[in-house]
Amino acid sequence: MKVDSQEQAFAKLTPDVLLDAVESTGVSCSGQMLALNSYENRVYQVGLEEGSSLVAKFYRPNRWSDQAILEEHRFTLELAEQEIPVIAPIIDNDGNTLLHHQGNRFALYPCKGGRAPELDDPNHLVQLGRFIARIHLLGSTRGFEHRPNIDLDSFMHRPSAFLLEHDFIPGHLVTAYETLLADLIERIEGCYARAGSFQTIRLHGDCHPGNILWRDEGPQIVDFDDARMGPAIQDLWMFLSGDRAYMSERAADLLEGYSQFYDFNPAELHLMEALRTMRLVHYAGWLARRWYDPAFPKAFPWFDSMAFWEEHILTLREQLAKMDEPPIAW
Known part of the structure; x- marks a missing residue:
């Protein structure tokens, strides 16, 4: 490379x-x-x-x-x-x-300190919802001019092409990966079609618990390096994982706080598993693109192992099934 x-x-x-x-x-x-x-x-x-x-x-x-x-x-x-x-x-x-x-x-x-939010605590989720809604309220006032959108090209087509072109995927799994990829893209397009028209706004873009510093007075957010244009749900879904019942309960708390400051379009719930799938493919592509950096093989030694790719494909197959399910309730 x-x-x-x-x-x-x-x-x-x-x-x-x-x-x-x-x-x-x-x-x-x-x-x-x-x-x-x-x-x-x-x-x-x-x-x-x-x-x-x-x-x-x-x-x-x-x-x-x-x-x-x-x-x-x-x-x-x-x-x-x-x-x-x-x-x-x-x-x-x-x-x-x-x-x-x-x-x-x-x-x-x-230099600021803090701890991770407690995602099992409804009060933390309500506060997080309010906090992210305030970011989105301002983020909706204008768009980025020099930063891209969250889309299929950036998060699916380009990273998967790089993985295949540079032989990161073990040879005996290439056909399975290519077939699965085509099915995933079809399902993602279906999720977007079901979501219909939604607003794209300025987002944090990488809003996961590791980028939240929780202090006594509430949350602070760091690292806007991945800020992009996209749907509001992008900054919410990474706080929601587990089975459907658990995610629905957590989403209710998160969106209770969110809706106090900014209107949430429930149709965007159709995008949750699509965006999760896109992030999985993008993440693998990111590791591959940075593999020349000595810090990456040292920090992620499992990336070029057979076990990783077998597990990765299994996880993507599970995502394929999840995108056929109705969105979580809210």
Whole structure:
């Protein structure tokens, strides 16, 4: 797999380069640094000589244009201006949020702590619903210009083509995968047809429990790196898993809070399992596209195993059946 030389830039992101970049903004680092759980970008907690630690996020080359990154920053800053608890980038003395140093693009964020939400707690789900609805209320006021939509091309066609073209799928499973893929796309198109017309809005895009920091005063949300245009249900379904009865109960709590701030279109429930299926294929494609990065084989050693692909295909077959079922009740 041919890799652009720019995409090897993370190999040159040594601790000295990282600290020099942060100090180029006018702060003095203590030398303490901690790599945080991020693979698409490189994210570090950096100690300062004075004041609280900062979080420095270094963007992967060739993923987003500068305009797309700035669009993400503007969205989070708009949310912060409305006192919606997001972790927005720090604006420097020149009014910039996207910074450059030795060919690296980075942003600085305040360092905030928190725990994961308790998804079995109805009160947490109601609060989460209110919180996400406030994000969507502002997100619906205009669209992104430089960020893509959540669609079949981005989440199914391109990642599956990459997997097949670069021989990630074991040979004896290729025919089964291709046949299954065609059936999945047909079912996804059916789900979208049943959902009918729905509004696409600016979304967080990757709204899972790991991106929620729960504090005594309620939730805060981090990492808008995957912000896209799409249906509101995209930022809700990742809090809903398990059997149908359990998901229906959790959805009732989540949407109770959500509906207090923003109208939810129940037809979007037809999209839940379609979006879950699309995420599974997209995730496998993402791992494949990043396999050249030494951090990925180290962190995901199971990805190129026979067991993973057998399990992956089994999971997708289960999704095929779920997309034939009626949506959960609300």
